[in-house]
Amino acid sequence: LPPDHFKSTAATCHGPRAPRAPPAAMIALRTLLVASLGVAVALAFRFTGPARHARTTPSMKVDHAPLPYADDALEPYVSANTFSYHHGKHYKKYVVTTNAAIEGTEMEDWDEVAILKAVYGKDQGLFNNAAQSFNHKFFWSSMKPGGGGKPTGKLAEMIDSSFGSYDEFRKEFATAANTAFGSGWAWLSYDGSKLVVTKTIGADCPLTTEGLTPLITLDVWEHAYYLDVQNMRATHVDNFLDHLANWDFAASNLEAAMA
Amino acid sequence: PRVGAAAASRGMASFTLPDLAYDYGALEPIISAEIMELHHSKHHRTYVTNMNSLHEQIEEAAAKGDASKLISLQPAYKFNAGGHLNHSIFFGGLCPPSEYEPPSGELAALIEAQFGSLEALQDKVTAATVPVQGSGWGWLGYDKAAGKLAIATCANQDPLEATTGLVPLFGIDVWEHAYYLQYKNVRPDYVKAIWQVANWKDVAARLEAAKSA
Numbered sequence: 001l002p003p004d005h006f007k008s009t010a011a012t013c014h015g016p017r018a019p020r021a022p023p024a025a026m027i028a029l030r031t032l033l034v035a036s037l038g039v040a041v042a043l044a045f046r047f048t049g050p051a052r053h054a055r056t057t058p059s060m061k062v063d064h065a066p067l068p069y070a071d072d073a074l075e076p077y078v079s080a081n082t083f084s085y086h087h088g089k090h091y092k093k094y095v096v097t098t099n100a101a102i103e104g105t106e107m108e109d110w111d112e113v114a115i116l117k118a119v120y121g122k123d124q125g126l127f128n129n130a131a132q133s134f135n136h137k138f139f140w141s142s143m144k145p146g147g148g149g150k151p152t153g154k155l156a157e158m159i160d161s162s163f164g165s166y167d168e169f170r171k172e173f174a175t176a177a178n179t180a181f182g183s184g185w186a187w188l189s190y191d192g193s194k195l196v197v198t199k200t201i202g203a204d205c206p207l208t209t210e211g212l213t214p215l216i217t218l219d220v221w222e223h224a225y226y227l228d229v230q231n232m233r234a235t236h237v238d239n240f241l242d243h244l245a246n247w248d249f250a251a252s253n254l255e256a257a258m259a
Numbered sequence: 260p261r262v263g264a265a266a267a268s269r270g271m272a273s274f275t276l277p278d279l280a281y282d283y284g285a286l287e288p289i290i291s292a293e294i295m296e297l298h299h300s301k302h303h304r305t306y307v308t309n310m311n312s313l314h315e316q317i318e319e320a321a322a323k324g325d326a327s328k329l330i331s332l333q334p335a336y337k338f339n340a341g342g343h344l345n346h347s348i349f350f351g352g353l354c355p356p357s358e359y360e361p362p363s364g365e366l367a368a369l370i371e372a373q374f375g376s377l378e379a380l381q382d383k384v385t386a387a388t389v390p391v392q393g394s395g396w397g398w399l400g401y402d403k404a405a406g407k408l409a410i411a412t413c414a415n416q417d418p419l420e421a422t423t424g425l426v427p428l429f430g431i432d433v434w435e436h437a438y439y440l441q442y443k444n445v446r447p448d449y450v451k452a453i454w455q456v457a458n459w460k461d462v463a464a465r466l467e468a469a470k471s472a
Binding site: 090128182183221223226227230 | 297301302305334335338392393394395414415416434435436439440443444
């Protein structure tokens with residue numbers, strides 16, 4: 001992080017400060033102090049489960065989390081062009097709208113998981129925005145360059161015991177993704193004893209079902225794939241399963257859920 | 260929706276993809292040729308294909324009296340048949356911008372009486388349609404019982420009449436495939452623009468049919 005990062009975001013959240021030119025010794029001391037502060041702040045933000053990401057901009061309530069990879073890292077399967085809209089417009093709007101809605105309420109400092117659980121069944125509008133904020137952040141991490149294929153370790157064992165084999169899991173997941181009749185999501189979740197595949201419509205997610213912990217998700221809203229593969233949702237699904245699925249993320253979510 | 264003659268002669272329903280009354284590029288610059296081609300030849304065609312396949316499965320299950328199977332086929336049937344119905348109305352309700360004519364006669368009178376002006380009607384339909392969550396449709400419909408125009412929205416491919424009882428007059432598809440390649444995430448621009456290609460003659464014909472039904 002640049003030396004001025006924490007000072008400017010914590011205090012005023014305005015644009016970058018005008019550059020100053022203090023003596024070299026002062027720069028070195030300031031860098032050391034801010035680095036220490038940075039470490040202290042990072043330690044203060046704990047992970048409380050798969051949905052909780054450390055805040056990097058303390059003044060925002062729900063954060064517009066950056067992609068965990070460069071915007072062209074998933075090409076040719078998901079293009080930088082798609083991310084410019086999906087991450088830069090759709091996801092951003094959900095976050096901004098959520099923050100505007102919770103301002104001045106008791107939920108002001110809550111993260112998107114807490115918000116969506118609290119308003120589920122009560123405030124459809126806020127639920128949609130908070131849940132989509134969660135869903136998209138979860139989705140970015142559900143993909144990685146060089147992903148896809150078969151998982152290993154505990155996750156692979158549980159896939160075999162829950163579905164019979166990876167191939168049977170793959171078929172069920174693909175079917176769920178391809179038959180979400182409208183805008184929706186396909187999920188692999190842990191239900192407390194085994195893994196389950198579900199599909200949801202709109203902003204719905206497994207977090208609102210008692211006992212379900214999501215492990216990995218695939219967005220099948222058309223905006224997730226239309227610029228890249230147009231109507232071919234099945235291609236989008238295959239791309240995810242064969243080339244993008246981040247099984248490390250799913251495995252760490254499973255580990256946390258079973259802990 | 261048209262039933263294929265050959266299939267009908269076998270006593271089986273078979274639906275066909277209706278042709279457009281205009282070329283794929285004819286609605287430009289309001290809706291791009293690329294979108295129209297994908298929308299008609301891929302999306303709509305897929306609904307028709309799936310609907311026909313489901314019809315066979317439904318007829319088979321009905322012949323066997325397999326209620327459980329029939330019920331399990333319902334979501335897919337509603338989705339695909341709804342998709343076919345909706346898109347047939349949608350494409351017929353559009354015309355090239357050069358052929359655009361505002362409503363006249365009885366339709367115009369009804370619009371004036373209920374909304375004050377065409378613009379007011381369009382604004383109301385737009386305002387209802389833009390915020391549809393995810394995939395769905397905005398509709399101008401006709402309430403036969405009340406003898407009035409009505410505005411409604413439906414989710415996914417739920418067909419207007421079966422869902423609400425309103426007779427569909429003009430539909431606006433707000434599934435992202437209907438506009439995304441051209442308008443990207445800016446759905447409001449698409450919905451506001453589509454009025455420039457509204458085929459009010461088709462709307463009037465549907466209203467006429469609804470009144471005499």
